[in-house]
Amino acid sequence: MIIFKSINKLKNQVNFKANLGFVPTMGSLHKGHISLIKTSKQKCYKTLVSIFVNPSQFNKKKDYRSYPRNLNNDLKILKKLKVDYVLIPKINDIYKTKREMQIKLNKTDKILCSKYRPGHFEGVLGVISIFLKNIKAKFMFMGNKDFQQLYLIRKYLGKRFKTKIINCKTIRFKNSFAYSSRNKLLSKKNLKNAILISNVLKRFHNLIIKDFSKVKEIKNINYKISKKCSKLEYLEIRNKDNLRKKINRNNFKIFVAYYLDDVRLIDNF
Numbered sequence: 001m002i003i004f005k006s007i008n009k010l011k012n013q014v015n016f017k018a019n020l021g022f023v024p025t026m027g028s029l030h031k032g033h034i035s036l037i038k039t040s041k042q043k044c045y046k047t048l049v050s051i052f053v054n055p056s057q058f059n060k061k062k063d064y065r066s067y068p069r070n071l072n073n074d075l076k077i078l079k080k081l082k083v084d085y086v087l088i089p090k091i092n093d094i095y096k097t098k099r100e101m102q103i104k105l106n107k108t109d110k111i112l113c114s115k116y117r118p119g120h121f122e123g124v125l126g127v128i129s130i131f132l133k134n135i136k137a138k139f140m141f142m143g144n145k146d147f148q149q150l151y152l153i154r155k156y157l158g159k160r161f162k163t164k165i166i167n168c169k170t171i172r173f174k175n176s177f178a179y180s181s182r183n184k185l186l187s188k189k190n191l192k193n194a195i196l197i198s199n200v201l202k203r204f205h206n207l208i209i210k211d212f213s214k215v216k217e218i219k220n221i222n223y224k225i226s227k228k229c230s231k232l233e234y235l236e237i238r239n240k241d242n243l244r245k246k247i248n249r250n251n252f253k254i255f256v257a258y259y260l261d262d263v264r265l266i267d268n269f
């Protein structure tokens with residue numbers, strides 16, 4: 001496993017003509033990341049994983065500072081998985097190319113997380129755009145857990161780069177809540193609440209599949225979830241193809257963002 005601390009060094013040493021799979025992460029690796037890496041290893045000749053906690057996608061400094069970091073353990077995991085390359089860039093290395101960071105979202109995309117986290121996706125799009133400009137991977141693997149992120153990356157960057165974006169399924173703890181680096185910040189009590197909330201949403205999802213008219217029960221579900229968390233930021237059902245509100249039984253997806261104490265979690269079903 002070769003570890004690069006700068007994009008330039010990586011560009012000089014990695015053969016982009018080989019079938020390269022790229023998995024961008026913010027580290028503190030868990031089973032969700034591991035599943036993306038395994039998918040890349042199955043599909044590609046070489047796999048590159050980046051670890052970069054990107055400050056520009058945090059709209060609160062405190063959130064950036066408290067984001068879980070565990071580099072030594074991450075490297076152990078990546079070595080065990082026999083990942084070929086790891087990129088751990090410095091902030092200056094990414095931010096010297098300021099122009100790429102200036103991606104503006106259309107007003108119609110300021111929904112769900114981008115409504116509540118101003119500047120967040122602009123930060124995500126900026127850093128992914130810098131990565132894709134420099135890392136000529138054949139495939140980039142990303143999780144459906146961050147569905148809106150994937151949607152916006154496809155929409156704003158999909159045509160600008162040759163790298164093919166691959167959606168990967170959400171990996172869940174015991175079939176309930178999604179693995180997330182932020183889960184490490186949860187108390188035992190809140191882990192239980194996360195399980196309860198995801199079970200409510202899973203049941204609601206199955207109910208709508210059986211009987212689409214049940215979408216109107218969203219108010220009850222909203223009430224149930226609000227009781228189990230510190231703050232329900234949003235609970236919405238949208239069309240998974242365009243994230244609009246016009247839905248039918250074949251294209252609906254339930255999106256949620258909530259706080260357990262001051263830990264913000266998102267999911268979709």
Ligand code: AMP
Pocket residue numbers: 024025026027031032033035036141142143144145146168169170171172178179180181
């Ligand atoms: P992050 O480190 O949180 O920025 O996530 C890096 C990548 O891992 C993103 O593409 C996420 O969507 C993906 N990811 C995070 N959690 C999960 C999960 N539970 N299942 C599948 N993919 C995930």
